[in-house]
Amino acid sequence: MSDYVYKVVELVGSSTNSIEDASQTAIKRADQALRNLRWFEVVQTRGQVENGEVQHYQVVLKAGFTLEGEYP
Numbered sequence: 731m732s733d734y735v736y737k738v739v740e741l742v743g744s745s746t747n748s749i750e751d752a753s754q755t756a757i758k759r760a761d762q763a764l765r766n767l768r769w770f771e772v773v774q775t776r777g778q779v780e781n782g783e784v785q786h787y788q789v790v791l792k793a794g795f796t797l798e799g800e801y802p
Contacts, residue, residue, distance in 0.1 A: 736794040752789045766796040
């Protein structure tokens, strides 16, 4: 197994459907912009309530991707 160095970024995804959709939205978009995306961690969830019903979901994620190049 090779040794890796990861860079960690914070992402915020949102959805009107679910927390899972909000997570998928963030990861799919990050995968378009970042190479070597490897893992994520949900660090916060929240939502918007109107008239007693959930209207919007939002998640804050930490996502890690491996850095390219040779390692010493």
